Amino acid sequence: MFVFKQVGLFDFWYWMSSNLLILLSLVFVLDKSNGQEILRDLREKALQKVFIGILAALALFIVFYVGNVVIRLVFERAGEGIQNVYSFKQEASPLRIGLLMLLIIGPGEELFWRAYLQRRFGLKFGKMAGFILATLLYTAVHVATGNMVLVLAALICGIFWGWLYMRYQ
Template sequence: MRKLIADRRLLFGYILAHLFIFFTFEQEKVFWYIFTATMLVLISYSILDETEPRTSKRFHLVWGIGSGAFIYGLFWIGNTLIDLLNLPLSNQITALYKLFSPELTWHYLVLFIIIGPGEEIFWRGFVQKRLLTYTNPWTSILLSTILYASVQIHSGELVLIIAALTGGFVWSILYAWKRSIRLVIISHIIFDLLLFGLFPLR
């Protein structure tokens, strides 16, 4: 644990993520520009030699599609329960879709090519990968999930924190299980495609 606390590269990367995400949510009018730039910075910071077992592309595709659809299913169930119970989170979800859903073609392009993959490269391929060198897999899953969700505090929206905890937990399990950044990237892209492209919840 002392080695974990002393990992300056990990600590600075985490602080950097908070600073950039804070600035991103402060600039709603140019959200897509700032968020894209933020992920490019975090990708650049976290690029490491990715040593993962050689598994077939079919493996990544099947598990990526399945897990991405599974996470979307969790969100669909949660959204349905929120509407049925008439919880105040329903208004938050509607407002967030209005503010941050992609509208232009380039929004979708950067979402699938930069933002989704970038989040996995940084939070799983960098943060969780380093956590795994100091802790056991389940501790790395819990810590990386909490760290991933913590930056959503800057949005001021409880529903985004819950969403990050849910998705982050599944992606962290997948990464701890197979140590494959390609797998979680495919999963994240499929999730984004369903949530923002094919079957939006609002």
């Protein structure tokens, strides 16, 4: 998906969205307990989780804002890596990207990486091992881009979101 950014009418954003929908469909068909667990999780302290989510988004924004400055000082070619992340935008409109991120990609990634994989790994190997395994896998899928700045960002996000899931699930 990262390598083939455009195939026919499907650009990166449509590929990512459709792949997530297929993955999640398989998860829900093959593991009925996962859907029940997600519904149970959504019912518990929903308002608190929304508030934590907003604070977490703000914290992650600050981390990446500061990280942008620091990484450019430490690695002279980091700016190029950061710019390459934005090349995934391609010809897609900001509205389409925003809607896909809000409605499919953001929730879909959390449902797959945290609510499914991290939870399953946690049940099998223990919470901390599940957190570490899910984070490493989440980071590893970004290696195909060849963009180490994106891989580092994925590692940071994987740690951050994985810890939040482990702490507040």
